[in-house]
Amino acid sequence: MSSSVAEVQAAASHLHMEDTARIESLLFSVARKWPQKTAIEDGTQAVNYESLAGRAAGFANRLYSSGVTLGDRVAIFLDKSIDAVAAMFGAWLAGAIVVPVNEGHKTRQVAHILNHSGSAFLITTARKLSRLEPDSY
Numbered sequence: 001m002s003s004s005v006a007e008v009q010a011a012a013s014h015l016h017m018e019d020t021a022r023i024e025s026l027l028f029s030v031a032r033k034w035p036q037k038t039a040i041e042d043g044t045q046a047v048n049y050e051s052l053a054g055r056a057a058g059f060a061n062r063l064y065s066s067g068v069t070l071g072d073r074v075a076i077f078l079d080k081s082i083d084a085v086a087a088m089f090g091a092w093l094a095g096a097i098v099v100p101v102n103e104g105h106k107t108r109q110v111a112h113i114l115n116h117s118g119s120a121f122l123i124t125t126a127r128k129l130s131r132l133e134p135d136s137y
Contacts, residue, residue, distance in 0.1 A: 023089075024092040028053050031049035031053040035050035036049075039052040040082055047082055052082070056087075057093065059094075063090060064094050068091075068095070068121055070096075071095065073121075074096040074097070074099065074123060075119035075122045075124075076099065077101040077123070078128065096121075099117045110132060
C-alpha cells in the first residue's frame, strides 16, 4: 500500500515534523521534491524517497502508539538495511533519541548498551532478540 508524502505527513501530523532543521524533516522535504528518485539501496532492494518517508512514518506511528514521547531513547538493533534507516528516521520523527546498537557487537556488549543507555524501547527482530539472555537487559 503506497501513500503519497502528503498523506503520510497528514497521518503523522501529531508527530514532530514542523522543524525544517531536523534531519527527518529533510527526508520529507526531499520526498516531496523527488518522490520517485532512489533514496537508498541495501544490496537486495532499493527504495525511493516516497517509500522511505512512508516507512519512516510507519515506524514513527508505531512508536508513538506504543507510548514513545519526546526525548525517549529508542534502541535500534537491526541488520544494516533499509528498515534500519527507516527505523532511525521514524524514531527521530517520533521525537525520540536514537541509540544505534551495532549488529556486530557481542551479546554482552548489546546487553550493556541496552542496560545503560536509558532506552525505553527497542526496535529489533525476533532473531536478534533471541541472541540476548532474557535477564540480561
